[in-house]
Amino acid sequence: MNxxxxxxxxxxxxxxxxxxxALRGVCYCKDCRAYAHHLGVAAWTHDMLGGAEFVAAQAEHVSFTSGIEHLACLSLTDKGLLRWYANCCNTPICNTARNWKVPYVGLIGACLKTDPVAFERSFPRLQMRVNTRSARQAPPPMRWSTVVSLARLMSRVMLSSINERYRQTPFFDQGGAPVVAVRVLAAACRTGAHGSG
Structure with a gap:
């Protein structure tokens, strides 16, 4: 099923x-909020506590079927996560590591929930909350579930790195370079975005 x-x-x-x-979670980090504010979409990507829902998967399971020319990539710093979005409407799509040998993909809930019923049918219930110290208020605790879920995710990512399935990715070419140019935010833009979050 797709x-x-x-x-x-x-x-x-x-x-x-x-x-x-896939693993389903909510991230409360300030960087995710800053990114959403920079794109001008925080009002519909984040909840009242400052969390954004995401689904953690492996790059080999992601495919684009149309509009790949609209795929763009931004990073808050020159060493930060690669944050992929659609430049036609600034919808966040996913985050990846800079190193393609770490084939983690965090798909953003905003692009997955066009059909909320299908979303609930496709994915498991919420399994983890991460970066909770950056939440605007304390979210409901899920500490044990989060630890177990992260351990499962890391084991899958490590296996993909060992068996070279990381090469099956729509985000990097076969030399390991991002398929589009990565735009790094200027310091002033980054400061402004963090201030908005």
Whole structure:
């Protein structure tokens, strides 16, 4: 079974295979909020506590089916996560590590929930909350579930690195370079975005 994702305007779309194997969580980090504020989309990507829902998967399970020309990439710093979005409407799509040998993909809930019923059918219930110290208020605790879920995720990522399945990715070419140019935020823009969050 595949789960479809798309940007807000529908120009870019794709699917995640084996969604039942993905891990579902909420991230409360200040960087995710700053990124959303920079794109001007925080009002519909983050909840009242400053958390953004995401689904953790492996890059080999992500495919784009249309609008790949709208895929863009931004990073808050020259060493930070690669944050992929649709430049047609600034919809956040996912985050990846800079190193393609770490084939983790954090798909953002905003692009996965075009059909909320299908979303709940495709993915497990919420399994983890991360970076909770940066939340605007303390979210409900999920400490043990979070630890178990992160351990499962890391074991899968490590296996993909060992068996070279990391090469099956739509985000990097076969030399390990991002498929689009990465734009790094200027310091002033980064400070302003963090101040908004």
């Amino acid at each position: 789960h479809r994702f798309q940007c807000r305007c529908g120009a870019l779309s794709g699917h995640l295979s084996q969604p039942h194997r």
